[in-house]
Amino acid sequence: MHVAIFSLLASPAVALPPAAESGPCSLDAAAPATVAAVDEDFELLLDDGRRAAISGLEFPPPAVAPQRDLRAAAHKRLSSWIVGRDVFVAAFGGATDRWGRMPARAYAPTGDGAASPIVSVGAALLEEGLARFRPDPSAAPCAADYRMAEATAREAARGLWAEPAARPVLAGEGAAAALQGRKGMTLLEGRITSVGETKATVYLNFGQKRADNASVVVLRRNLAILQASGIDPRTLVGRLVRVRGLVEAAFGPRIEISSPAEIEILEPAAP
Structure with missing residues (x-):
């Protein structure tokens, strides 16, 4: 398991098609933002003071290994990808939740070049087996895309899907x-x-x-x-x-x- 997690951290993001320009789970209405940090609960702390939570994702719990190790891998992957970078964030609805977070979807370029495609952060983490799709009501517009991304990881027993408890x-x-x-x-x-x-x-x-x-x-x-x-x-x-x-x-x-x-x-x- 430790070898698999090391490989997961070392591997590039799974290839995804660029995010759609329009539709229910697209770049439409997404605004530029800079991520200052990703906290231990996977909240995105934006440099303008807002807090965003990527709706529709369930990360491995902070329990005993291997779940704990997978959670650390997921956090490292997300942080190394988007912290300090300009991304695009779109809120699901206009209100924050009871914890002051903005339920959102996020998009980020896959590389540093100007021509790097912009992909869904949530779908990428699901396709890499670093999270499962959680049917939050706010994430309903992305359900089809997220389930499709999750299926790729599940069928390949990638990441957390290698664990019987997740299947x-x-x-x-x-x-x-x-x-x-x-x-x-x-x-x-x-x-x-x-x-x-x-x-x-x-x-x-x-x-x-x-x-x-x-x-x-x-x-x-x-x-x-x-x-x-x-x-x-x-x-x-x-x-x-x-x-x-x-x-x-x-x-x-x-x-x-x-x-x-x-x-x-x-x-x-x-x-």
Whole structure:
């Protein structure tokens, strides 16, 4: 693992296409800024006094090795890339969060030359396996781009994806045992076998035994949000999906979702 982390630090950024000029996750509305420092929580401290947090990224936790070592690698990579450099920052929304940070997306050139392409900092860190996509509501415009970048690292078992705890848990038989004690964001992947409904909730079940197979919970008040994005939970029977969120264990392992950024449909509907 130490060898892999050393290689990660020594390697150049993974090649990404230049950032789009327009669209929901683009340079549009991004303004020049200079990064004075990246603090221990990965906040960008700008030289004009503002603090920005790159929305949609979950960095390795400051726990025991190897997570601690991966977190240090991610911090070193980000700091060495953007501190003291002019970047472009675009706020998600107009307000700071309760900690005084500006939820944002950031873009930076890949090199020192004037012709160096400008790429998404968040997508680069995801593609290098230094972070996972976290479905923050503010990052929803970048969800598709970030998930695509993350998939490249996950499929190559690059960076944090070399660790079994970071990879998706299969939601079929035995999922309860695999999910026991899970803390923080978990990725759950499986085929929906049935849909159940109550007055307040829609349940997407991965098997007949909810206590063993896991399920996805959608509160009815959030159905319209998913349907507006083209996702109707009631039509997902037989479909392979991946969800991400916090595991609740009180009524069998389940993950509640409330936005389209938290669920990926991994195959097309049957003709």
